Amino acid sequence: MTRIQVTVTKEAVIKPNVWPLSSPEMTCWGQPSVFRCWSERGTDVQYTWYRVGHPNNIVLHQSTDLYLHCSNITEDSQLFCSAFNDVSSQSSEFVSLQLLQSADKDCVYLISSNSHGLVYHCGMSVFVGFSPQL
Structure with missing residues (x-):
């Protein structure tokens, strides 16, 4: 018989990525x-x-996912997520929300993220997307 000693260590988190799971143009409606x-x-x-x-x-x-809807968007704001464990903590780049029309008038909001080139403008059919990194 041979004695074996195993040491398990937790791996630190790295800066998290943020990306949309739904089409940003839907925020125009x-x-x-x-x-x-x-x-x-x-x-x-x-x-x-x-x-x-x-x-x-x-x-x-x-949670890993953030659900945005007119009912929880009341003002322009910047959002970010934090990934953390017992070893470290890292924050993502900002995601900016711009409320163009409030919920009482058929809400319209824009979402942008400089880190991934995500920009969609409701007045123009322009979408500069990005590919998520998993």
Whole structure:
């Protein structure tokens, strides 16, 4: 018999990517959109979505996916997700929301993210997309 010692360590998370699971042009008609946050590395990773606030950021949802709809978009804002475990924590790039028309008038909102070149303008048929990295 031979004695073997095994040491298990958790891997630190890396900066998470954020991408839409639904078409951004649907926001022009007030339709819901879904964003996913994912870190390519890390053990036992947990995710939390935040809205930038002053003096503190506001927790929106604790999950990889964030569901946006006219009922929960009340003002222009910047969102980001945090990927974390017992070893480290990293935050994604910002996703910007711009409310063009409030929910009481058939909501219209724009979503953009500089990190991935995601921009869709409702007045023009222009969509500059990106490919998610898993």
